[in-house]
Every structure is written in structure tokens, then in C-alpha cells.
Amino acid sequence: MRVEIWSDIACPWCYVGKARFEKALAAFPHREQVEVVHRSFELDPGRAKGDTQPVLTMLSKKYGMSEAQARAGEENLGAQAAAEGLEYRTSGRDHGNTFDMHRLLHLAKERGRQDELIQALYRANFAEERSAFDGDERLVELAAGAGLDADEARAVLADPAAYADEVRADEREAAELGANGVPFFVLDRAYGVSGAQPADVFAQALTQAWGERSPLRLIEDSAAGGAEACGPDGCAVPRG
Template identity: 80%
Template sequence: MRVEIWSDIACPWCYVGKARFEKALAAFPHRDDVEVVHRSFELDPGRAKGDVQPVLTMLTRKYGMSEAQAQAGEDNLGAQAAAEGLDYRARDRDHGSTFDMHRLLHFAKTRGSQDELLQILYRANFAEERSVYTEGDERLVELAGEAGLDTEAARKVLADPDAYADEVRADEREAAELGATGVPFFVLDRKYGVSGAQPAEVFTQALTQAWGERSPLKPVGQDGAEVCGPDGCAVPQP
């Protein structure tokens, strides 16, 4: 069974939702048969690479709320994250473009390290004092190295604005085609969609239902046709 997760590194509910989903998956009896694929989704796709501002400033301008309301929301998110065992800095965080991070995640996917890098990027964005937006490409190269990626290869990806850009845009188009207007967005076997950072119990229910409704293959044709297997290939008989 395949679970596809559309998310953005700048999305706090994606950070929390990933932890809740993984809690459900860890307890799922068929977890070893579940493939998890992370997909790209930018909450602020038009933002320029150098356009960085405090999170509170972004929230007050984007949603028309007061700074006190924005801070209260951040404090609530911090409490939600803590309940899942996650560190969360509710003050003095930055907000900026995540496009290069998504490109790097697609590169990491080709090296089998996508999930590791995603978790490292979440931690860096939400829990660490250093900004993932203001220190340039070298900060992302450093984080890629923490995920076990070749840092020189990661540096080359970031230096080429076209590298993995099509993959990011393809994910975003697919999200729109599936009707996703926000993240996190979970799709199970292209049959069920779960929107938002749902409680672990909801993910458990979705996994169980999707697994139970997997359609077995229906044989077509006659029994006994020639096949190749672990012991070799059937020899045609005259």
C-alpha cells in the first residue's frame, strides 16, 4: 500500500501531522508493507528566495490578525507539537521560500534519504535558532549532509535553479488535480484522502480501512500457462 503525503517545510501542521501519522503507522500491523512517499506543496509559491520576514509579521499581514492573536496561535502550535514530543520555537522564527528545500528533497529521494532530510528540515525550521532562510545555500548543504547526502552533490543541485524544479511543480499540479487546497494532505492508495494533522487514531482508521479494501488480483485466462519463477522457466511440451 502506498501513502503519499503532500506537505511544506514552512507548515507547522505538517510537522505535527507527520509525527501523528508516524505514530499510527508504527502501530499498524502491516507497516512493513506500506510505502510512504513525500510530495511537494508550497504554501507561498510566489515568494522570492531572498524575501524573508518574521513569522509573526507574515501571519499578521496574510491573515489580518493582530500580533497578539498571531502569537497566541504560535503558542498553541507549540503546545500541540510538545504533545507529540516535538520541539517548537513559538517565537523569533523566520518565514521564506521553501522551493529550494523541495528541490533538495527530490534529490534526496533519488538517494533513498527523503524522509530523513524532511525531518531534519522540519527540525531546523521549527526547533533550532539558526534560520534555514537567511544563511544561504550552505545552511541547506549542511542539513543535507546530516541526512547522509553527499554535500558536493547537494551544493550542485542548489546552484542549478532548474534541478528537480519540474518534479516540484509536477507534485503541486497533482495536488491541485486531487483537490488539495492545504497541507498536510495524505492520500492512501489513491482511494482515500485525509486532510490536516488529524489525531493518530484517525490515521489508524484510514490505514486499516484502506488496507482492508485492497482489491486482490482477479485471474484472467486459463490455469497452467507457462511462467518463469524462482526455480526457472516452464519448458514447453510438445
């Protein structure tokens, strides 16, 4: 079974939601047969590369709230993260463009290190003192720490076209699926879960989606002994 997760590194609920989903997945009996794929979604696609500002300032301007209100919201998010065993810096963080991070995540997917990189990016953005938006070499450092080749990551960042189409394709697909916010979880293209739901909601979704994979149950006319059909040995011959 495949679970696709649309998310953005700048999204605190994606950080929390990933932890809650993983808690449910860890307890899922068929977890070894679940493939998790991370998809791209930018919350602030119009922001220019290198244009960063403090998170509290961004929240105040974007939502028309006071800095005290923005700080209270961050404190609440910090408590939610702590409840999931996550570190969360409630002040001193930056906000910026995440397009290059998503491009690197597509490289990481090809190299089998996608989950390691997204976790490293989340940790850098939400828990570490040094900003995740501190230039290309910061991203190269994080990529290398996640098991990617530093020179390969550096080459991707130097080429604006590298994996750009893949990021845009993910974002178009999110729109087609009706995802206007993240995190957004899609299970086997049969069920969608929106938001950082509690772990038990994810557990229920995993169980339900897995159940849909059960073998087909045939409906037959028992009195007729089954209908005629064709197979590898030929076709049934009608008898008068």
C-alpha cells in the first residue's frame, strides 16, 4: 500500500502530522508493506529565493495579528509538538521560500533517502538554532547529513531547472485532488486525510485502506453452478 504525503517544510502542522502518522504506522500490523512517498506543496510559492523574515513577523503581517498573538500561537504549536516528542523553537525561527528544499527532496527520492532528508529539513527548520534558510551551503550540509552526495546536491541547487518540473507536477496533482492545505495524506488513491489528525485517525485510515485491498469476493448464482466463461484452456461450450 502506498501513502503519499503532501507537505511543506515551512508548515508546523506538517511536522507534527508526520510524527502522528508515524506513530500510527509503527503500530500498524502491515507497516512493512506500506510505502511512504513525500510530495511537494509550497505554502508561500510567490516568495523570492533569499527573501527571509522572522516567523513572528510573517505571521503578524499575513494574518493581521499582533506579535503577542503570533507568539501565543507559536507557544501552542510548541506544546503540540512536545506532546509528540518533537523539539520546537517558539522564537527566533525564519520563514522563506522552500522550492529548493522540494527539489532536493525529489533527488532524495531517487536515491532512496527522502524520509531522511525531510526529517533533517524539519529538524533544521523547527528545532535547530541555525536557520534552515541560511543559503545553499546550509541545504547541502543537511542533504549530506541525510546521506546524499554533497556535490550532487550542490549541482541540483546550482541548476534552477533540476527537478523543478517534478515539484510543479506534485503541486498540480495536489490541486486536482482537492488539497488546498497541508499536510494532506492520500492512502492508495482511495482515501484522503487532511490535517495533522490524531494518531488514532491515521490508524483507522490505514486499517480501512488496507481492508480495501482484500481479494475480490465472487458473486455467483449457486443454483446455476456458475456462468460460462473463457480461460486459458478455451471457452465453455453451451449445452442444450
